[in-house]
Amino acid sequence: MSSSSLSDTSTGTLVRRRTFLQAAGVVAGATALTLAGCSDDTPTTPVDPYLLSLQEADAGLLNYLYLLEQLEAGFYQQVLDVPPTDLQASDLTYLRDLRDHELIHRETLLFALGSANAAPVPTLTFNFSTLNLTTRAGVLAAAKTFEELGVAAYNGVLHLVADTTTLQLLAKIASVEARHADFINELLTPNTFATTMVVNEGPLFSVAASKTPTQVIAEAAPFFLPYKVSVTALPTT
Amino acid sequence: MNILSILDQLSSPNSTTAAPRRHVLHQLGAAGARLVAAGLPIVLATSPAQARPSATALDAVLLLLKLEELQVAFYTQAASAAALAAYQADITTIQAHQRGHLTFLRQFLTNAGVAVPATPTFDFSGQRGNTANPVLFADVFTSPANFLQLAQQLEDAAAGIYLSQAAVFTERPTIMALYRMQSVEARHAARIRSLRQTLLGTAGRAKSWPSRADTAPSALIRVPAVPATTPASTTSIYSFENNETQLVGGSRIVPYATLLADASKLVQSNSLAEAFDELLPAAQATALLNIFG
Numbered sequence: 001m002s003s004s005s006l007s008d009t010s011t012g013t014l015v016r017r018r019t020f021l022q023a024a025g026v027v028a029g030a031t032a033l034t035l036a037g038c039s040d041d042t043p044t045t046p047v048d049p050y051l052l053s054l055q056e057a058d059a060g061l062l063n064y065l066y067l068l069e070q071l072e073a074g075f076y077q078q079v080l081d082v083p084p085t086d087l088q089a090s091d092l093t094y095l096r097d098l099r100d101h102e103l104i105h106r107e108t109l110l111f112a113l114g115s116a117n118a119a120p121v122p123t124l125t126f127n128f129s130t131l132n133l134t135t136r137a138g139v140l141a142a143a144k145t146f147e148e149l150g151v152a153a154y155n156g157v158l159h160l161v162a163d164t165t166t167l168q169l170l171a172k173i174a175s176v177e178a179r180h181a182d183f184i185n186e187l188l189t190p191n192t193f194a195t196t197m198v199v200n201e202g203p204l205f206s207v208a209a210s211k212t213p214t215q216v217i218a219e220a221a222p223f224f225l226p227y228k229v230s231v232t233a234l235p236t237t
Numbered sequence: 238m239n240i241l242s243i244l245d246q247l248s249s250p251n252s253t254t255a256a257p258r259r260h261v262l263h264q265l266g267a268a269g270a271r272l273v274a275a276g277l278p279i280v281l282a283t284s285p286a287q288a289r290p291s292a293t294a295l296d297a298v299l300l301l302l303k304l305e306e307l308q309v310a311f312y313t314q315a316a317s318a319a320a321l322a323a324y325q326a327d328i329t330t331i332q333a334h335q336r337g338h339l340t341f342l343r344q345f346l347t348n349a350g351v352a353v354p355a356t357p358t359f360d361f362s363g364q365r366g367n368t369a370n371p372v373l374f375a376d377v378f379t380s381p382a383n384f385l386q387l388a389q390q391l392e393d394a395a396a397g398i399y400l401s402q403a404a405v406f407t408e409r410p411t412i413m414a415l416y417r418m419q420s421v422e423a424r425h426a427a428r429i430r431s432l433r434q435t436l437l438g439t440a441g442r443a444k445s446w447p448s449r450a451d452t453a454p455s456a457l458i459r460v461p462a463v464p465a466t467t468p469a470s471t472t473s474i475y476s477f478e479n480n481e482t483q484l485v486g487g488s489r490i491v492p493y494a495t496l497l498a499d500a501s502k503l504v505q506s507n508s509l510a511e512a513f514d515e516l517l518p519a520a521q522a523t524a525l526l527n528i529f530g
Contacts, residue, residue, distance in 0.1 A: 058486070100512070101511060101512040107496040111491050111496060112486065115487060151420060155413075155416065164404070165485060165486050165488055166485050169491075171400055171416055171419070172514050172516070175423040175514035176511070176512060178421075178427070179445045181424070186427075186431045186445070193428050200337065204414055204417065206335075207418055210417060
């Protein structure tokens with residue numbers, strides 16, 4: 001009896017996990033099981049309904065950037081919905097621009113996912129409880145965090161995108177994200193040029209800092225809670 | 238230090254196929270042959286599917302080299318201009334970044350067995366070193382406003398030129414390097430735009446990203462229009478930034494009218510064009526560089 005129900009449970013677990021991963025955009029077909037990584041899990045491992053496992057290749061990269069654009073757009077929308085009392089009218093004008101840009105980026109990535117026959121991750125509501133969004137300084141500091149993280153994220157994965165048309169579109173977005181980062185820095189600390197994000201690295205001189213998906217997701221983890229994001233399937237070379 | 242070797246360690250072993258190798262060999266001739274003979278990766282690769290005759294990988298590197306040489310010359314002159322004393326910190330920083338890019342590109346060519354061409358002499362008045370020619374850009378180093386509006390155009394163009402030239406390459410380490418240099422150019426452009434906005438005050442607008450709301454520079458860099466016209470006509474580099482048609486995989490047009498139709502997704506009329514920096518094609522980039530040197 002107990003062994004039978006355990007068996008049923010484990011089967012159900014596997015099925016649910018597969019279903020979830022397909023819903024999260026894992027490519028259907030012969031490789032789906034490998035991509036999902038089910039073979040690594042023992043049947044009794046509990047399903048984590050809050051685990052977002054991004055898929056391989058371009059689909060995974062697009063979902064990764066889609067998540068980050070969701071995060072940025074969500075952040076600016078939150079600020080516009082409940083602006084701090086000391087935020088100036090001129091600040092709001094520009095934050096509205098930034099919200100628009102991030103929203104457009106987000107919708108572009110969502111369309112790109114569909115175009116690549118890859119299911120998108122769900123629309124998330126973000127957890128901004130670790131941020132102080134009740135003051136101008138707090139909002140701008142948070143914006144700087146998001147923008148610098150976004151730029152470093154794009155710079156860490158652009159070259160891994162296989163589809164050249166999509167790559168060029170993503171690069172056009174990344175370029176505007178770099179401008180955002182400098183703009184927010186200007187608002188936060190006027191007349192300082194943020195040079196800490198320009199680095200020398202091996203044979204490369206004066207290039208923008210980059211971060212791997214693992215690094216980015218670790219930094220952004222508090223905002224995704226209760227969701228956790230796994231980027232282990234993303235390409236690295 | 239061997240850049241190609243280091244870059245190769247970062248690259249996927251599967252990222253170079255035989256066809257692009259043959260293709261680039263054809264393009265690079267003897268230089269390419271030496272590269273292969275040395276057992277080095279072909280980082281100057283061009284995808285046959287996307288290649289145009291005028292946009293080879295070697296052309297791309299040489300174009301970027303001239304762009305960086307132009308920028309170094311521009312900021313070197315600016316660094317000794319008394320009228321621009323207020324901007325010296327930024328000028329020094331940007332100049333150092335451009336020199337870093339120049340070092341990389343020169344090393345890139347050297348390691349590929351290609352002789353680095355001599356640095357041109359640049360004339361930022363647009364007179365091409367001949368006082369009989371009209372002055373296209375007056376008082377560039379004696380007027381802060383004129384300096385900033387030319388600097389803005391050069392930096393915006395640099396961001397767009399890196400976007401167009403990076404697209405020529407298929408080797409991932411090269412693509413990574415160029416886009417990360419591109420990102421720095423975009424920051425420069427944003428920084429210069431902030432300086433210009435401060436100078437314009439309430440009398441004008443220079444957003445940190447190209448926008449139709451911007452106050453146009455009074456002296457515009459003009460490049461060949463696209464599509465080309467007969468007789469030939471020119472256009473501002475910002476005409477490219479007005480683009481609102483974006484493509485994703487399979488060359489599908491992103492249907493923004495539909496995507497942004499929901500009330501929660503309405504955006505301002507300038508936002509769609511602002512949200513993307515645009516490629517400045519090789520022909521326009523070449524024309525731009527030829528104005529100055």
